Amino acid sequence: MMLRIGGGDLNxxxxxxGFALGIGCGIIALNQGFSLDRAYKVTTGxxxxxxxxxxxxxVVLVAVPTILMxxxxxxxxxxxxIIISLAAGLIVGALCQKTRFCTVAGIRDSIMFxxxxxxxxxxxxxxxxxxxxxIVGKFHLGFEGxxxxxxxxxxxxxxxxxxxxxxxxxGGCPLRQLILSGEGNVDSxxxxxxxxxxxxxxxxxxLASSGEGSTPNGHIAVILGLIVTVVIxxxxxASNKKKAGA
Amino acid sequence: MxxxxxxxxxxxxPVLMTKNAMARDNNVEVLVDNNTxxxxxxxxxxxxxxxxxxxxxxxxxxxxITIEK
Numbered sequence: 568m569m570l571r572i573g574g575g576d577l578n579x580x581x582x583x584x585g586f587a588l589g590i591g592c593g594i595i596a597l598n599q600g601f602s603l604d605r606a607y608k609v610t611t612g613x614x615x616x617x618x619x620x621x622x623x624x625x626v627v628l629v630a631v632p633t634i635l636m637x638x639x640x641x642x643x644x645x646x647x648x649i650i651i652s653l654a655a656g657l658i659v660g661a662l663c664q665k666t667r668f669c670t671v672a673g674i675r676d677s678i679m680f681x682x683x684x685x686x687x688x689x690x691x692x693x694x695x696x697x698x699x700x701x702i703v704g705k706f707h708l709g710f711e712g713x714x715x716x717x718x719x720x721x722x723x724x725x726x727x728x729x730x731x732x733x734x735x736x737x738g739g740c741p742l743r744q745l746i747l748s749g750e751g752n753v754d755s756x757x758x759x760x761x762x763x764x765x766x767x768x769x770x771x772x773x774l775a776s777s778g779e780g781s782t783p784n785g786h787i788a789v790i791l792g793l794i795v796t797v798v799i800x801x802x803x804x805a806s807n808k809k810k811a812g813a
Numbered sequence: 814m815x816x817x818x819x820x821x822x823x824x825x826x827p828v829l830m831t832k833n834a835m836a837r838d839n840n841v842e843v844l845v846d847n848n849t850x851x852x853x854x855x856x857x858x859x860x861x862x863x864x865x866x867x868x869x870x871x872x873x874x875x876x877x878i879t880i881e882k
Contacts (some may be wrong), residue, residue, distance in 0.1 A: 669824075
């Protein structure tokens with residue numbers, strides 16, 4: 568979403584509105600008493616398992632790519648040279664870890680605590696994208712003709728509303744969850760695995776949108792996702808209130 | 814002094830628990846177990862105009878944050 572806004576895609580701005588609304592829903596849940604149970608320290612082996620697995624995947628990709636399946640057409644078939652992706656990932660990952668970058672926390676903390684620290688980071692990323700896209704001539708402001716994007720505002724908004732809402736309940740945006748998984752946070756590892764499985768579901772069951780628009784299956788999935796998230800929030804809040812009253 | 818045990822709590826619980834405690838008490842002690850929570854609670858308390866002192870607790874990576882308004 569941030570990269571799209573940086574390219575001038577106004578459809579992503581609609582998504583940002585939904586994202587902020589979703590974060591607002593999450594804030595309501597937090598203020599009503601939503602909280603995850605306390606986490607406990609895990610063993611060193613458990614903490615390193617996921618980062619080591621990522622290194623193994625990288626080795627497999629470089630050494631024996633023939634055992635993997637690759638898309639042959641469409642956006643999934645396109646990728647940068649591995650060395651560039653790896654270098655960029657290492658730099659961005661380190662910077663995000665040191666700065667505790669989180670897209671959700673920027674908006675959430677600004678509303679809840681009047682703390683604009685992380686919002687500055689969020690805005691800076693978008694600003695840097697805009698500047699770079701202007702320099703290389705890839706900035707095109709508008710709704711139409713944006714790369715692999717549709718202009719279905721309602722579902723852009725609702726889809727990102729679900730992301731914002733769920734991310735607040737999780738305690739961090741998808742990028743933050745990825746960074747935390749690298750820090751040894753096993754809860755975040757489970758979240759990242761969930762996101763990966765969710766992405767696979769999207770592409771295998773016709774949920775994913777494309778430049779041609781959103782899909783009916785995708786609409787159903789978003790509605791179901793919103794219902795499930797609301798139920799999770801309500802059950803958690805009720806349970807916490809019961810424990811507090813006991 | 815009100816003690817808030819925010820160890821093991823996911824973001825933004827440590828700051829939220831601190832905020833709620835500071836609304837009721839002028840002196841609050843917050844227990845956290847990671848640098849992120851320590852920095853967030855410290856920044857929040859200072860933004861509220863409170864005096865903040867931080868001491869390392871006995872357990873590794875744990876801190877005791879004392880907040881006085």
